Amino acid sequence: xxxxxxxxxxxxxxxxxxxxxxxxxxxxxxxxxxxxxxxxxxxxxxxxxxxxxxxxxxxxxxxxxxxxxxxxxxxxxxxxxxxxxxxxxxxxxxxxxxxxxxxxxxxxxxxxxxxxxxxxxxxxxxxxxxxxxxxxxxxxxxxxxxxxxxxxxxxxxxxxxxxxxxxxxxxxxxxxxxxxxxxxxxxxxxxxxxxxxxxxxxxxxxxxxxxxxxxxxxxxxxxxxxxxxxxxxxxxxx
Amino acid sequence: xxxxxxxxxxxxxxxxxxxxxxxxxxxxxxxxxxxxxxxxxxxxxxxxxxxxxxxxxxxxxxxxxxxxxxxxxxxxxxxxxxxxxxxxxxxxxxxxxxxxxxxxxxxxxxxxxxxxxxxxxxxxxxxxxxxxxxxxxxxxxxxxxxxxxxxxxxxxxxxxxxxxxxxxxxxxxxxxxxxxxxxxxxxxxxxxxxxxxxxxxxxxxxxxxxxxxxxxxxxxxxxxxxxxxxxxxxxxxxxxxxxxxxxxxxxxxxxxxxxxxxxxxxxxxxxxxxxxxxxxxxxxxxxxxxxxxxxxxxxxxxxxxxxxxxxxxxxxxxxxxxxxxxxxxxxxxxxxxxxxxxxxxxxxxxxxxxxxxxxxxxxxxxxxxxxxxxxxxxxxxxxxxxxxxxxxxxxxxxxxxxxxxxxxxxxxxxxxxx
Numbered sequence: 001x002x003x004x005x006x007x008x009x010x011x012x013x014x015x016x017x018x019x020x021x022x023x024x025x026x027x028x029x030x031x032x033x034x035x036x037x038x039x040x041x042x043x044x045x046x047x048x049x050x051x052x053x054x055x056x057x058x059x060x061x062x063x064x065x066x067x068x069x070x071x072x073x074x075x076x077x078x079x080x081x082x083x084x085x086x087x088x089x090x091x092x093x094x095x096x097x098x099x100x101x102x103x104x105x106x107x108x109x110x111x112x113x114x115x116x117x118x119x120x121x122x123x124x125x126x127x128x129x130x131x132x133x134x135x136x137x138x139x140x141x142x143x144x145x146x147x148x149x150x151x152x153x154x155x156x157x158x159x160x161x162x163x164x165x166x167x168x169x170x171x172x173x174x175x176x177x178x179x180x181x182x183x184x185x186x187x188x189x190x191x192x193x194x195x196x197x198x199x200x201x202x203x204x205x206x207x208x209x210x211x212x213x214x215x216x217x218x219x220x221x222x223x224x225x226x227x228x229x230x231x232x233x234x235x236x237x238x
Numbered sequence: 239x240x241x242x243x244x245x246x247x248x249x250x251x252x253x254x255x256x257x258x259x260x261x262x263x264x265x266x267x268x269x270x271x272x273x274x275x276x277x278x279x280x281x282x283x284x285x286x287x288x289x290x291x292x293x294x295x296x297x298x299x300x301x302x303x304x305x306x307x308x309x310x311x312x313x314x315x316x317x318x319x320x321x322x323x324x325x326x327x328x329x330x331x332x333x334x335x336x337x338x339x340x341x342x343x344x345x346x347x348x349x350x351x352x353x354x355x356x357x358x359x360x361x362x363x364x365x366x367x368x369x370x371x372x373x374x375x376x377x378x379x380x381x382x383x384x385x386x387x388x389x390x391x392x393x394x395x396x397x398x399x400x401x402x403x404x405x406x407x408x409x410x411x412x413x414x415x416x417x418x419x420x421x422x423x424x425x426x427x428x429x430x431x432x433x434x435x436x437x438x439x440x441x442x443x444x445x446x447x448x449x450x451x452x453x454x455x456x457x458x459x460x461x462x463x464x465x466x467x468x469x470x471x472x473x474x475x476x477x478x479x480x481x482x483x484x485x486x487x488x489x490x491x492x493x494x495x496x497x498x499x500x501x502x503x504x505x506x507x508x509x510x511x512x513x514x515x516x517x518x519x520x521x522x523x524x525x526x527x528x529x530x531x532x533x534x535x536x537x538x539x540x541x542x543x544x545x546x547x548x549x550x551x552x553x554x555x556x557x558x559x560x561x562x563x564x565x566x567x568x569x570x571x572x573x574x575x576x577x578x579x580x581x582x583x584x585x586x587x588x589x590x591x592x593x594x595x596x597x598x599x600x601x602x603x604x605x606x607x608x609x610x611x612x613x614x615x616x617x618x619x620x621x622x623x624x625x626x627x628x629x630x631x632x633x634x635x636x637x638x639x640x641x642x643x644x645x646x647x648x649x650x651x652x653x654x655x656x
Contacts, residue, residue, distance in 0.1 A: 158566075
C-alpha cells in the first residue's frame, strides 16, 4: 500500500528579502513496509525533507499525500495528533527526559494519545528492544546504546505507521550502533516502515532502498544491492 | 490530554526542583499568610468590640454632661455640672425609654475589718440591672425604695468580693464594709451593708467590670463625693428602631430644661453605642484595607517571581518541549502543562500561606486570651476562598505568558536547542 506520495515538493526559507531554496521539487513514493534511507551531505536538505515527511514542518508548495490524504491543508493540532498516531521519532541525541525513568520516558507519547493501559504498552515496547530489565532505571544510569533503545521503544509505543530515525547511530560506538541497526531491521522485518536519515553510506546500506538528495534535488533513488544485515547482540536474541 | 496525567507530570517536575520550588513560592506564601492573618485579626477585633457592646447592653444611649466634641474624650480636670437628677427624671418620662440609670462614679477605698481594697464605685439607680446585662452571684441589687431612700447598702463586683472575703470563708451578704473616696484623706468612711455580689463579667472597654461596686445614687452623690450633679445617664431604648427618635426626644427635653435656644450652646451629649461601634468598625476596616493592600503588593512581587522562574523553566526545557511536540503534544497541551505548573506553584504557596497565616492568627489569639480579652480565633471560609482564588489567579496571570511562549516554540528549533 502506498504510504507516502510526494509530488514536486518544494521548500524555501525567507529571511528578510533573501529567499533560500532548500528543496527544489522532489517526487517519490514510499510503500508500507519499506526500509528507506534518505542520504545526503549536510546542507543537502535531507533533514528538512524528514521534518516535512514527519509533519514537523510544512512544504512551501507541492503535494504531500500520507495514506492517500493530502496533509498540506491540515492545521497544527491535526498534525500534532497525526505525529502522535502515525510517526515515531528516533533522534541522534536520544532526547530522553532527564531525571525520569526509562518506563516514564517510553510512556511520554501515550500522554498525548487516547490509548489506555500505558504501563502495559510501554513494557511491551521496551521488551521489543530488549530493555525489560531497565524499566525503573533513570536515563542517566544507562549507556548510550541503551538510551537509543529506549528512544526506539518510545517511538514504537503508539504503534506508528512509520519510524523516522535521524542519524540514530551518530552518537554511538560501532557495537551499540550495530545493535540499533539490528533492532531497526528486525522491526522492518516485522512489517514496520522505517525511514532512516543519514550521511553515512555504511549506515544507509542497512536499508532496502536509498534516496540520495543533494542541493535540494533528488540525485538517485535505487534499491540496495549488497544490503548489510546487522548481527544481533547475544542478549537480544531471545 | 488527561488533566490528571498533566497534574502528575507537573508535580513530578516540581518535586525534581524542590529547593527552587520553595523559594519561588515564598512571595506568594508571605502574601497569603498576611491576608489570612489580617482578615482573621480584623474579624477578631470586630467580634471583640461587638461582644463588649452586647456585654454592656444593647439599645443603650449614654448621656454625658458637656458639649459634644466630635466624639472626643472628655477634657481632663474639667468638672461639668450641667446634668442633674431632675434631667434624669424628665428623660424617664419619654415613652420610648424603657429604663434609665443616672449615675456618679469615682474611685474609692473599701475596708472590711483590717482589709482594704481599691475599687471603682458607681452610685446609681435601681434600674441599672435593666440597662446593663449581668446576673447576680448572690443576694440582690438594691430596689427602688433603697435607692430613693438612700439606704446604706452596697453591691460588690465579683473580684472585690473575692479580694475582701474570698479567703475568709465569710459570706459577704450582710457584712458591713466602709467606703470612702480615694480623694478623701481622713480615715473612716461610710458604712454600707453588702446586699449582693455580681457574677464575673470580664472587661468591657478597658474597664474591669468585676472591680466595680454599686451603691444608691444619693449615697454616692452626698456622702462620698459631696456633689449634687450627675456624671451621666444611661438610657435603655425599648426598640432599636426607636433609637434615633429617642435621641431627638432626649435632646429636645434637655434643651428645654437647660433653656438652650441655640444648638451651639448645648451642654450635654447623647452618645449612641451603635454609632461608636460603627466608628470603630470604620477604623478597623480602613486599617485592614491598608494592610490587605500591602499584602497584595507582596502577592504581585511573588507573581513576578513566578513569571521569572517560569520563563527560566521554559528556556531550560526547550528541548523537552520540542520532544513533546514531536511525539504529538498540541500547542494547547504544552500551554496547559506550563500554565498548570504555574498555578500549582502559586496554589501550593497559597496553601502553605493559609496554614502559616492561620497558625499566626492562632498564636495572636492565644496572646489576646492570655491578656484576658474575649478574643475569638477564627479563620473564615471567606478568607480561605479569597486566598485560594487570589493564588490561582496569580498563577494564571503570571504563568500565562511563559506558557504561551512555550506553546509557540517551533518543534524543530526546540529539538536542536542546546
